[in-house]
Amino acid sequence: MSAERHPVGLRIRGGTKVYPGTRALKAVDFDLRMGAVNVLVGENGAGKSTMMKVIAGVEQLTEGQVLMDGAEVRFNGTDEARRHGIGIVFQELNLFPNMTVAENIFINREITRGRVDIDMSAQREETRKLMRRLEHDIDPDAMVGDLRVGQQQIVEIAKSLAQDARVLILDEPTSALSAAEVEILFRVIADLKRQGVGIVYISHRLEELIRIGDYITVLRDGAITGARSMQGVDVDWIVRAMIGEASKDFAKEVEHDYGAEIFRAEDVTLPRIGGGMAVDHVSMALRAGEILGVYGLMGAGRSEFLECVIGRHPHAGGSFFVDGRPLKARSVAGRIRRGIALIPEDRKNDGLVQMLSIRENMTLSSLGAFTTGFHMNLSKERGTVRDFVRRLTVKIASMENPVSSLSGGNQQKVVIGKALMTRPRVLLMDEPSRGIDIGAKAEVFRTMRKLAADGLGIIFVTSDIEELMALSDRIVVMSNGRVTGEFDRRQATETAVIAASAKGHAPANMPPANMPKEEIA
The missing domain is CATH 3.40.50.300 (P-loop containing nucleotide triphosphate hydrolases)
Known part of the structure; x- marks a missing residue:
């Protein structure tokens, strides 16, 4: 040059x-x-x-x-x-x-x-x-x-x-x-x-x-x-x-047995503004300890499906089951109480309150765990936050600093910690590595594998084919709101996954579904 x-x-x-x-x-x-x-x-x-x-x-x-x-x-x-x-x-x-x-x-x-x-x-x-x-x-x-x-x-x-x-x-x-x-x-x-x-x-x-x-x-x-x-x-x-090292360790080597079915979605639908369906009769199941990767191009309906699961679209159709029991709660808070947590794609608007401290953001969805009557146990809260900061290797000077002072990757780790503090049975992760560097990715993905080994069921959406192939125990491919392919990790190939994602693919600029601006707790 x-x-x-x-x-x-x-x-x-x-x-x-x-x-x-x-x-x-x-x-x-x-x-x-x-x-x-x-x-x-x-x-x-x-x-x-x-x-x-x-x-x-x-x-x-x-x-x-x-x-x-x-x-x-x-x-x-x-x-x-x-x-x-x-x-x-x-x-x-x-x-x-x-x-x-x-x-x-x-x-x-x-x-x-x-x-x-x-x-x-x-x-x-x-x-x-x-x-x-x-x-x-x-x-x-x-x-x-x-x-x-x-x-x-x-x-x-x-x-x-x-x-x-x-x-x-x-x-x-x-x-x-x-x-x-x-x-x-x-x-x-x-x-x-x-x-x-x-x-x-x-x-x-x-x-x-x-x-x-x-x-x-x-x-x-x-x-x-x-x-x-x-x-x-x-x-x-x-x-x-x-x-200082040439490593892209996504911790795929952590093997474990899967448990019973922990979550199931049946015939989930979500109408799209202007006609058509953002999510078109999508069904999928998840076992305890399994990481299910959902792949597709923009406009495929992946994020909208996760939003339906967490209750962000009350007008969505279909049925959900957690541990075999119907999920009747319609609100986001109700679904969090039933053991579902979402790490949203847009952490700035949907995952964090920028003016609050790192500590306050991380415990925002689990305040009940630190409350007795009308009083909060601040010592217990700080100790728990300190533990999650260490586990997720969040780089902070003080947990009392505003979350806006952190880099994008460290903000993402705070969002992950916030979700994990609700003790979920099913963790939904929408582009969890967006804006995260290679070292932080390895840490987050090792954490995902460990959580799965402990029995947590994880559904994660990604547009990174390498991450999909490295992390997923099973892969579901979506295109134009529908499921167009499903693969076991051992049989999946990049060629087959990408081919499935192109079936009936809608243009990337198709208008979005009607999305209420309800904050995800």
Whole structure:
């Protein structure tokens, strides 16, 4: 890779960022090359997102400099960074759910008629052009809150493209995208490179980094441990640079016998807005100690099925049984009491209360276990949280810090701990590894295997075929709301699973089911 072809457009020199109780960046030196993909990799909590927030004006350095084209700059806000041509797609999506797609894309920089009123027609047309570029036909007038997470991610990407940024930061841009949507994004990135845009690309999908990256920078514990051209870099090199070992241990070797049937769903249905079914007569069963993997492309109905099980859609049809007894409870709280817990796909909106502490979030669904009469046993609560923090290796300075202070992967572990504290019989996990680094994945998946060995039944939805094959004892494939394949782990092949997922597949941009905004306790 010729460095002369890709001049440095932005530098950080001696960049240090200190938060109360932690040093997120430690005198980092970083070069961002133009017309190239600058891959940034590291475990959760390594400082990747912090460094990008500094570049995007969300945070300011405690010490050090940011330079653009050789001149020092200091961004005191995102608007100032945007004026210098810097755009960012955050890992935690930054959209207004009660506004339309077009309104979100042009928020704070609306197209106006003579600076008097907003030209909604022009904004809709520009939005359609952006969607065509991203090979989606999401309606500009659709409410963002009615879109699935993957569609919202496309809107976030479109919002950055609309700003004609010189520097574009993509923080986990493919975490909620289907394989087909990832290919579209990669074509857009190649086009941006040809235009001379400098791209920072953060992802935990290591094969993806190797495929798309031109330069790589590795962060560990807030310090840069390596920076080089991507030529000659492989997955083992990245893993060793990140965590000191070439391991992708998903703990498949933990074998155990299965118990009796612990859960069964029969003929589950969920109508879709505009006609058709989001979940179309789906049936499946789960045994104690079994991990059932549910695979499918976007729009297959996987997440909607889990939402039906937890009681998020009271109008859903079908029957559920736990330990052979009918599940009569209709509410989320009632189903949690019957031993069902859900780890949702969107941890920020559905899994956590950002203003509360780590301790308060983790015990939110199990407060009864720490309550006697009108009093809470805070000592017992802290001890239990401390135990789960240790078991799940959540990196925290204090359990009293707000959960929003944690990295994405550590927030995910808090959500997992919160679900496990309800002592579930059946654990539903929707994309449990979304936004989690390779070390954290191994820890979470080892925990899943141990929980299964202890008799917990687990149903997990994933779009990662490698995780599916490594973790599942049995695999169910969904497409267009229906079950289109079922495989035992020993007979399953990637080819057969992917072929089953393509049967009658609906477009990725099919409108979602009506989703009440009821918070999952």
